[in-house]
Every structure is written in structure tokens, then in C-alpha cells.
Amino acid sequence: MWSCNFGPMTRLLKSMWVAVCVGVVTWSPVAQSELQLQDVTTGLTVPWDLVWGPDNHIWCMEKTGRITRIHPDEGTVEEVHQIPGVYQSFDNSGAHAMMLHPDFPAQPYLYVNYTYSEFRGRLDKLTYSLSEGAVVASETLLDELPGNSSHNGSRLQEGPDGYMYFCTGDMYMAMIAQDVDNLGGKVLRMDWDGNPAPDNPFGNRVYSYGHRNPQGLTFSDSGQLYLSEHGPANDDEVNRIVAGGNYGWPHIEGFCDTPEEVSACDSLTQIPPIAAWTPTEAPCGMSYFNHPSIPEWESTLLLCFLKQQHLKVLHLDDAGESVELEEKMWEQEMGRLRDVLVAPNGRVFLATSNREINGWDFLAQDLDDRIVEVVNPDHDYDVLAPRPIREVFLEQVAAQTHVVNVVFPQPAHTDLSVLLDRELDEVSFRVFDTHGRQVMGADNMTLSVPGLLNVSVTQLASGMYVLRVATADGHTQALPLVVKRR
Structure with missing residues (x-):
């Protein structure tokens, strides 16, 4: 130059x-x-x-x-x-x-x-x-x-x-x-x-x-x-x-x-x-x-x-x-x-x-x-233990108590999450379109973080859906879901 x-x-x-x-x-x-x-x-x-x-x-x-x-x-x-x-x-x-x-x-x-x-x-x-x-x-x-x-x-x-x-x-x-x-x-x-x-x-x-x-x-x-x-x-x-x-x-x-x-x-x-x-x-x-x-x-x-x-x-x-x-x-x-x-x-x-x-x-x-x-070997460093990203995510979500049993983000682009009201280890879920047709789902899905359901929605087209979550004891809930593809 x-x-x-x-x-x-x-x-x-x-x-x-x-x-x-x-x-x-x-x-x-x-x-x-x-x-x-x-x-x-x-x-x-x-x-x-x-x-x-x-x-x-x-x-x-x-x-x-x-x-x-x-x-x-x-x-x-x-x-x-x-x-x-x-x-x-x-x-x-x-x-x-x-x-x-x-x-x-x-x-x-x-x-x-x-x-x-x-x-x-x-x-x-x-x-x-x-x-x-x-x-x-x-x-x-x-x-x-x-x-x-x-x-x-x-x-x-x-x-x-x-x-x-x-x-x-x-x-x-x-x-x-x-x-x-x-x-x-x-x-x-x-x-x-x-x-x-x-x-x-x-x-x-x-x-x-x-x-x-x-x-x-x-x-x-x-x-x-x-x-x-x-x-x-x-x-x-x-x-x-x-x-x-x-x-x-x-x-x-x-x-x-x-x-x-x-x-x-x-x-x-x-x-x-x-x-x-x-x-x-x-x-x-x-x-x-x-x-x-x-x-x-x-x-x-x-x-x-x-x-x-x-x-x-x-x-x-x-x-x-x-x-x-x-x-x-x-x-x-x-x-x-x-x-x-x-x-x-x-x-x-x-x-x-x-x-x-x-x-x-x-x-x-x-x-x-x-x-x-x-x-510095003479300093006692505070411990910052490396953590899974999901654990950090759950901590962030738990700090927002109003989001329990709510799908977020809305609209979902790549993933959806639901913080459940109980720390369950597994749930089943179904996703239905506006015609009532099941478009995806899984039975007895193990949760990597207890109480946090996280699902990829990359296979879904943009639109409105219903997410139905079921627990082993028979409790079910239906939650609205909006997907927007980028």
C-alpha cells in the first residue's frame, strides 16, 4: 500500500x-x-x-x-x-x-x-x-x-x-x-x-x-x-x-x-x-x-x-x-x-x-x-465448568417462568422447544397440520435435558400446526405452533 x-x-x-x-x-x-x-x-x-x-x-x-x-x-x-x-x-x-x-x-x-x-x-x-x-x-x-x-x-x-x-x-x-x-x-x-x-x-x-x-x-x-x-x-x-x-x-x-x-x-x-x-x-x-x-x-x-x-x-x-x-x-x-x-x-x-x-x-x-x-500457577481460578449447550439453554428458559408449556420460538425456523411443567425424562409427541393430518412425531422420546422437549422442524413447510405432547401417565396437551421457513 x-x-x-x-x-x-x-x-x-x-x-x-x-x-x-x-x-x-x-x-x-x-x-x-x-x-x-x-x-x-x-x-x-x-x-x-x-x-x-x-x-x-x-x-x-x-x-x-x-x-x-x-x-x-x-x-x-x-x-x-x-x-x-x-x-x-x-x-x-x-x-x-x-x-x-x-x-x-x-x-x-x-x-x-x-x-x-x-x-x-x-x-x-x-x-x-x-x-x-x-x-x-x-x-x-x-x-x-x-x-x-x-x-x-x-x-x-x-x-x-x-x-x-x-x-x-x-x-x-x-x-x-x-x-x-x-x-x-x-x-x-x-x-x-x-x-x-x-x-x-x-x-x-x-x-x-x-x-x-x-x-x-x-x-x-x-x-x-x-x-x-x-x-x-x-x-x-x-x-x-x-x-x-x-x-x-x-x-x-x-x-x-x-x-x-x-x-x-x-x-x-x-x-x-x-x-x-x-x-x-x-x-x-x-x-x-x-x-x-x-x-x-x-x-x-x-x-x-x-x-x-x-x-x-x-x-x-x-x-x-x-x-x-x-x-x-x-x-x-x-x-x-x-x-x-x-x-x-x-x-x-x-x-x-x-x-x-x-x-x-x-x-x-x-x-x-x-x-x-x-x-498463573499462584492464582486460584474460579471454576467455570464446560457445559452442554442444551443445559445453558434450559437455564435461560427456566429463568423465564412464563414460558412453561408454551412452544418457542414462534415462529419456529429450525427447532422448537417446550419447557414442560415437570422434569420428565421422556415424552411422546405428534405434529398435525390444519387438516388434522399427522406430519411428524415420535414415541417415548428421551429428553437430553429433563423437562425440555426440543424438536427439529426443518422437514416442515411454513404454516400453522398443532403440537400434541403426551406423557407416560396419560397426560396430554395441545399447543399451537407456527413454522416459517427461511
Whole structure:
């Protein structure tokens, strides 16, 4: 990617200046926990995004589009879905971002961003079926995303305001980052169906703009949003994102520290980064950390690096508006680091990215990709026992006492569920159409979760039905059912 505002000498001077500044703020704490690295699972292919699920499993999406559910203690890998049609170029296109719906699995949706052709990307909403234990349906929310062999971004995050935040790259088309009517080079803010949040600053999906190639997105405990992004040959950045903010690309790279940039800053009201690095180090996934499991890391940003192959710990000031100190961890020990995940009990997981480098397999290290846990042996971690997804679902349903003996969701798309008024181990059921004809059913069906009937309705056409449930003691009840195919 070329830069629009620097000549070779200016770049050299800027590189020397920033290198000195970064050297000043680098810091190693006097008292550190004796942290250990432990493999969770191996044999992955460029695990791009890690998500902690309500089932206390690690949900992982690889660059290939494979989505897996990983037991954090045993390392077992369960494939949930393979996104069809993921386009992978010679460079970095592929599957890039994933998140679960905030009310998953009661709202059984996963959200994924990936490229499907050389120049196009999309955001899909996937439907997970409890009965199938896999993704069974897909709906495209955004299909007009520009794409390219690289600079696609991206990350997805749930905001404290209940909206979805989605960062995108400039797709090697630098000037679209300054166009608030184009979705490239932006942070987008949407509801869970992909619609613009009503109070967005430009009346569309755009929340902030002027981004080059965002690779990390995270919220702090206080609700501040941070983004990491790649610079060209200089000025990788971490930015604090505010509504309507212009972060400068391609007119400004890093801080306003050259005559050309000062002029641009005056006209653009650009928001400077809270950290920048020259030469570039390729920052990637990022998570906010604030847990006593590693005391010296409290109120920090954990940031993965690809080119320089380490984890940076960025210590924020009390307001969270600047980086006061930075600490470099495990340089060259695990290879390239793609993502970092912080579990609710303070466990930290890292994903490597060694199976290829910018799409070139022959440049890759002789290492498979893996998920590695950072462990503090002196900390007594709270137990978050991995659970079946059905158990989580039952817990969510039981919290809504008004749904006993009611079919939900209505309409049903792929599965229906009924929370019975007794914790039975088995029931029989029949489904009848509006002509009274039986269209499906089962006798003495064993319930995987006592008291919760869950049935796949993928074989039913859209329409109205009656669900009749019968227990072994002769009790029956008829419940209305609406099915709507997508």
C-alpha cells in the first residue's frame, strides 16, 4: 500500500522519531507473576477469532471458515460448521470475524464475516440447531461489503449499549476510508439484524471512519472502545474509538508529526492514536484485561503481534485515554500471534498464526497452529465448568417462568422447544397440520435435558400446526405452533 503524503526522507525521519519515543515508554515491571504457557489444542489452521461461549467453551473460527467448539481443559475439538464458499487468496482474505448472539443459545445465532470472492465480503447470521448440534441455516445481513486479497479487517464485538460493532478494512482502496457512505475502513454499529443503530452519527451504519486495516476490537469495563490497526510501512496504531471520529487514514499515519500531517489534522479534526509503532510490528487481536488472576496486568490492553511475534501488555492511564507503559511478552517463543481471549474468570488464551504468512505457505514456520493458555500457577481460578449447550439453554428458559408449556420460538425456523411443567425424562409427541393430518412425531422420546422437549422442524413447510405432547401417565396437551421457513 502506497502512502499519499510522505516522501522517502520524511518517512526515514518519522521512523527515527517514533522509534525513539517507543523506546522511552517500554517498561518491564519489577514484580511479575511466574506465568506459564500450556497448549490447549493443536493442529489448527490459522485460528483467526476466539470467543468465550456461555457454555464455557472456546468457540474458534479458522481462516478457512471452519468453526469449532473447544473444551478449554481437555482440548477436544467439535466442529460446528464449515462456512461454504470462503474465498482465500494468495494474501489474507478468508474468514475473519465471529461472535455469538448475546443471548445465545436462546437466540441461536452466530455472526461471521468472510470474503466470498476476490473483491467482495459479507456478514452472515448463522442459525445453530440444538437438536442437530450444528449450524443449519444462514442469512446474509450485509452483502455489499468491498473486499480484496488483504485489508479486509475485521472483528465483531457486542457493545455495552446492546449493539453490534464491526470493523472493516480499506480493501487496498485507501480513499474509501474517508467516505462515510462506503462501508470500508470503518467501525460499523448495528442491531442484530444488521440495521443501523438509530443514533449513529451519520444516519447509516458508520460509527467511526479513517481506518486502514483494523485487526483488533475490544471494550473496557467502563465501556470505552479500542481498535488496533496495521499501518503501511510505519505507524501501526491503537485507537480509542468515539462516535463520529475520523482516525485520519490515508491523510494521516499515526500522530500528526510531519508538516504535511499537521496541515491535514487542522482540516480533518483527526483523532490521534493512543499508541503507534514504527517500524511496523503488525498488531492483531486485542482484549481488555482487568482481573486479579494476573495482578500486574489489571486495566491493560493485551495485544497480539504477527510480524514481531509477541504479546504486548499496554498499561492504560486511569481515564483509559492513553498508554502509559508497555510490556513485551514471549517474543519469538510461539511464532505469530493472531488473537487473544480473556475468559470471565481471568484465564487468558492465545491463538497462533504460523501455518501461512500473508497467504504464502512456503514462508510459514514449521509449526502447526494452536491455542495456548497463559497460566498463573499462584492464582486460584474460579471454576467455570464446560457445559452442554442444551443445559445453558434450559437455564435461560427456566429463568423465564412464563414460558412453561408454551412452544418457542414462534415462529419456529429450525427447532422448537417446550419447557414442560415437570422434569420428565421422556415424552411422546405428534405434529398435525390444519387438516388434522399427522406430519411428524415420535414415541417415548428421551429428553437430553429433563423437562425440555426440543424438536427439529426443518422437514416442515411454513404454516400453522398443532403440537400434541403426551406423557407416560396419560397426560396430554395441545399447543399451537407456527413454522416459517427461511
